[in-house]
Amino acid sequence: MSDTLESLHRKINGAGDLESVVRTMKVLAASNILQYERAVSSLNDYYLTIELGLLACFRKTGEFAATEKKWKQETNAVGAVVFGSDQGLVGQFNDVLSTYAGDTLKNLPGEKQIWAVGERMQTRLEDAGFALAGLYAVPNSVNTITPLIGQILLESEARREKGEFSQLYIFYNRPKPQTIYEPVVQRLLPLDEKWYDRVAQLKWPTYKIPEAMNGVESVLHGLIRQYLFISLFRACAESLASENASRLAAMQRAEKNIDELLDDLNRAFHRLRQSTIDEELFDVISGSEALTDHKESSGKFPDRKL
Numbered sequence: 001m002s003d004t005l006e007s008l009h010r011k012i013n014g015a016g017d018l019e020s021v022v023r024t025m026k027v028l029a030a031s032n033i034l035q036y037e038r039a040v041s042s043l044n045d046y047y048l049t050i051e052l053g054l055l056a057c058f059r060k061t062g063e064f065a066a067t068e069k070k071w072k073q074e075t076n077a078v079g080a081v082v083f084g085s086d087q088g089l090v091g092q093f094n095d096v097l098s099t100y101a102g103d104t105l106k107n108l109p110g111e112k113q114i115w116a117v118g119e120r121m122q123t124r125l126e127d128a129g130f131a132l133a134g135l136y137a138v139p140n141s142v143n144t145i146t147p148l149i150g151q152i153l154l155e156s157e158a159r160r161e162k163g164e165f166s167q168l169y170i171f172y173n174r175p176k177p178q179t180i181y182e183p184v185v186q187r188l189l190p191l192d193e194k195w196y197d198r199v200a201q202l203k204w205p206t207y208k209i210p211e212a213m214n215g216v217e218s219v220l221h222g223l224i225r226q227y228l229f230i231s232l233f234r235a236c237a238e239s240l241a242s243e244n245a246s247r248l249a250a251m252q253r254a255e256k257n258i259d260e261l262l263d264d265l266n267r268a269f270h271r272l273r274q275s276t277i278d279e280e281l282f283d284v285i286s287g288s289e290a291l292t293d294h295k296e297s298s299g300k301f302p303d304r305k306l
Contacts, residue, residue, distance in 0.1 A: 005276065008269040015265060019258045022251050025089075029248040036241035037175075039142045040234055047234075050226050051199050056210040057220040058196070076110035079133075079156055079165035081232070083172040083239040084121025086138045090246045093173060093181070098124035100183035101171040105130070113165045115152065117236070133159075139236065149232045153225070160189070168228075172235045173242040180249055181242035188231055191224075 003011075082101050084094045098121060105112055115134040116122035122135050134155065139145045156168060168189040173181040204210060212219040 003268065003272070005269065005272055008265060008272065012262065012265045012269060015258055015262050019255065019262070022254050022258060026248060026251040026255065029244045029251060032244040033241050033248065035142050036237045036244070039145070039237045040241070043230055043234055047230050048202075050223055050230060052202060052204065053210075053223045054191075054220070054227065055199050055202055056204070057212055057216050057223065060212060060216050077113060077165040078105065078108050078110050078167045078169065079113040079115075079159065080105060080169045080171060081115045081152060081156075081235075082117065082121055082125065083170070083236055084116060084118035084124075084138065085239075085243045086118045086120055087243070087247075089250045090243055091250060093243055093246050094118070094120050094124055097121070097171060097173050097183045098128065101125070101185070102128040102130065104169075104171070104185055108167075108169075111165075113159060115155070117148070117239075139240065142237070145233055145236050145240075149229055149236065152232060153228060166190070170232060170235045172239040174238050175242050175245055180245050186231065186235065188228055191227075 080101070082097065084097060102125065105114070112130060113133045114125060114130050115136060116125055116132055117136045118138045119135065122132055125132060136148055136151065139148050159165060160168070166189075167187065169185055169187050171183065171185050174184045176182045
C-alpha cells in the first residue's frame with residue numbers, strides 16, 4: 001500500500017520524537033559515564049596508600065608467601081562475584097561477560113560459590129550450569145555502590161571464615177577505548193605473587209621507616225579489608241561505566257539510523273508532494289483547455305479578423 005502525504009507526515013513526526021528520546025538517553029549515558037569514571041579516579045590515591053601500607057606490613061612480617069599461606073584456607077573451593085547489567089540497550093554486555101566468567105571458572109578446580117550482580121547475569125550463569133550462592137541488585141548511581149560492596153564483603157567474609165571457599169575472584173567488564181569494554185578477572189584472595197611483585201616495586205614516599213601501630217597483624221587485617229573494598233568498588237564502577245558506554249554506542253548507532261530514515265522519509269514526502277502539485281496543475285490546465293474548447297465550439301468566441 002502506497003504512502004500518502006498524511007501517513008508520511010506522521011512517520012516523520014514519529015521518527016523525530018524517537019530521535020529526541022535517543023538524544024536524551026545519549027546525554028544520560030554520557031553523564032553516567034563521567035560520574036563513574038570520576039569515582040574510579042578518586043580512588044587512585046587511596047588505593048596507592050593501601051598498597052604502600054600492605055607493602056610495609058609484608059616487609060615487617062618477612063616473607064609474603066607466609067602471609068599468603070596464613071590467609072588461605074584448607075578448602076579448594078572458589079568464590080566469585082560477577083558484575084552484570086539489568087538494563088536494556090547494552091548489546092552483548094551480559095553475554096560476553098557470562099561466557100568469559102563461565103569458561104574461566106570451569107578451568108578452576110574445586111567447588112564454586114558464585115554471586116551475581118543483576119538478575120540477567122544470574123539467568124545466564126544458571127543457563128551455563130552454575131548454581132548461584134546469591135544475587136545482588138545492580139547499583140543505579142555512585143551512592144548505591146558502597147552499600148552493595150558492604151553486603152558482598154560481609155557475606156563473603158562470613159563464608160570464607162566457615163571454610164566454604166579459599167579463593168575469591170571478581171569478573172566485570174572494564175572500559176576499553178577501541179572495543180568499548182573488555183571482560184576481565186581479578187583474584188582478590190589470596191593476594192597473588194604477581195600483585196606482590198608489582199607492589200614491591202613501589203617506593204616509600206619518605207625516608208622514614210614505616211611502623212605499624214597496635215601490632216602488624218591487626219593493621220594487616222584492616223588494610224586487606226580496605227584493599228578488598230576498593231577493588232570491589234572499582235570493579236563495580238568500571239562495570240557501570242562500561243554498561244553506559246555500551247548504551248551510548250547503541251544510541252549513537254540508533255541516532256544515525258534515525259537520521260538516515262528521516263532523510264528517506266523527507267525525500268519521499270517531497271517527491272510525493274511535488275507529484276501531487278504536478279497532478280493538480282495538470283488537472284487545472286486540462287480543465288481550462290476543456291472549457292476553452294467548449295466555448296469555442298458553442299460560438300461564443302467569433303473568428304477574429306486578421
